[in-house]
Amino acid sequence: MAMRALPLPAISAGLLAAFVGFTSSFSVVLGGLIGVGATQVEAASGLMALSIAMGLCAILLSLRHRMPISVAWSTPGAALLAGAAAPQGGFPTAVGAFLLAALLVILAGTLRPLGRLIAAIPGSIANAMLAGIIFSLCLAPVKAIASEPLPGLAIAATWMLVGRVRRLLAVPAAALVAIAAILATKGGGIDPASLLPRPVLIAPSFDWQSAIGIALPLFLVTMASQNIPGLTVLKVNGYQPPAGPLFTATGLFSLLAVPFGGHAVNLAAITAAICAGEEAGPDPDRRWWAGVVSGVAYVIFGLGAGAVTAFASLSPLLIEAAAGLALIGALTASLQAAMASADERNAAAVTFLTTASGIAFLGISAPFWGLLAGAAMLALVRFGAPAIGSAQPAATPVVRAPETGPIERRPLPGSL
Template sequence: MTDQEGTPVVAGIVTAVVGTSSSFVVVLAGLAAVGATPEQAASGFLTLLITQALGMLWLSVRHRAPITLAWSTPGAALLISTGVVTGGWPAAVGAFVVTGLLVVLTGLVPALGDLVSRIPTSLARAMLAGVLVPICLEPVTGLADSPAYVAPVVLAWLVMHRISRRWAVPVSLAVALIVVVVAAGSSVAAADLVPSATWTTPHWTLQAVVSIGVPLYVVTMASQNVPGVAIAASYGYAVPWREAMTVTGIGTVAGAPFGGHAINLAAITAALTAGPTAGPDRSRRWIAAVTASATYLVLALCCAALTALVAAAPGDVMQAAAGLALLGTLAASLAGALADEDGREAAVVCFIVAASGVTVLGVGAAFWALVAGLVLRPLLRVVSPARS
């Protein structure tokens, strides 16, 4: 095998390893926050790996293009901030189904896609930034409360940032897992490490749909699917929009009863399979997506063990690792939220409401943040010139 033939294979493996290691703890924390037991969270983790791998395999082979899928990391962060809703875990699963159906409709009904595109990007980014703030504070509070556990994780993140930014989060998570093994090795060894899928019959409540389903859809579309298309286009690849939305939407619906919250087009890791790291021959970079798909399926065998480690974690070590993993997303969200000068004040209001974590009429802060931003944006844009 020549170097040219081997490069896409290596790029695909790196894509899957980085994609999984950099955010799996956020996914597990998000599922647990909305009521999943450790077994149900492990099932969701397993389901996300399998559904995104199969969807990626279908799209990349069919179109001979490096179309990469991922789970919704911003969506998982949203779940952390939302918490348990009326109806508990079954209601959260029902909301996941609604999110998947909305994604399918986005691909099939152009009007819905147009409606979503009319939501200002600055507001979507501001909402996400507000959701992320409490999570990204965890490394700070963790250092104060559990310095012996958290300090090695933060130090690893800082050192790797100087060496290789791409590997800073995976290495810090690896250090966090080492800390867990050292501190709670016996309880991890006693856990069931065989991955298995756990069925939950969906239940639908208005609160869950409004607090989880709709914001999860908006965040996934604005922070994953739309940027995913743009990144692919920047490397000269056209994503089949309707088919991609249909595949990821159906994958989300099918995976929801087993705990998967949402799959979507990859954004950050998309560059690893579509860019030069996947080889100089653009016509062969689709192989990287296929390799990533196969690697995700292999990593699925480890999901029960990783879930057991997270469940056994002492102190604030895994929460701190999750906060470090989302710092880059927070920075990008804040930059996008404040880039539009005309809508900056409305974006700040949206950010503050989302960060407040308030619940009104049983509905979480993310929904009200978006409502506040949409209502205030035209008012503040009209009033601001007069004030100035």
């Protein structure tokens, strides 16, 4: 094909989307996988598998539907894993939970009632659970500054200054500064063999605690915070893709990544706006190139996952600081959406506090209990019982949140 026939804006947008998507959240993914028991080698394998799977999925879907369909790993899902304790069976049990979550996504794509049930989760509860999941990670920049003042301040200052000029590049710039600081102070400790891509096959194991405490919250947060907003971004930009097949495809590619340690692949939200918007060119019918190019770039980035993981392992605190900065936008947006409805604020607060507490009861992690506690509180309000601490009289009618909810109408910053 002649160069003049190539839509250069779409190609540029695809490269930008992949760069932003990878550098903004790879640290969250590594933290999540290590949080549930992965070794450095297993975490590198998972990062590589996810990047290649989402790249191939984006290429396939963009070519199939001739739409700029962007695919990403589940950043909120990785944040969930980072806040969870390693399951009793170690990383193989976590991999079993990843497998169950992928199967649930496939079912949501093939069984319409299940998909509608997920979409009907009140936005206040879904957003409050997400805010509770990422709250502790957002404290990492402050901890990094206290522990390593100079590099910590450099990372935070870069994030703030670049964000004033181009918000989209603020987190990637901070991540690059973190890697540069690690190389400058501890670069000599890297084993050259660890820089090569090394896929590691992990046999899954299963137990009911991980199924409820990891698989179910991972499925819910991936659908509510990534797949549904990602679909909405495409529709806002004039595309009408079939929801079910897209969800099913991301679930299938998740299944391909799971044996190598990947947790979840899903539709992108923020990077989807780059590929589907006017930044990808004036002709909407040619923007599908952006989805293809971003997919190719993700595959290439995936081959460097070993090197990225090796650098990150030298100073986890600085990488966690970059991860925390990447999630601040998601935290503020989710808290705002969670508290938007006065009738649902108490339920959202209960969900947030229970999730953020990090408690694990009966071997089941806090997000599940947060979702359960918030749903119970909301049920009391909707069935006419006065909300604790509410200034409203019990007779005030409660308006049910629409099915789409705030989380569906507006993609969360940081949900890539």
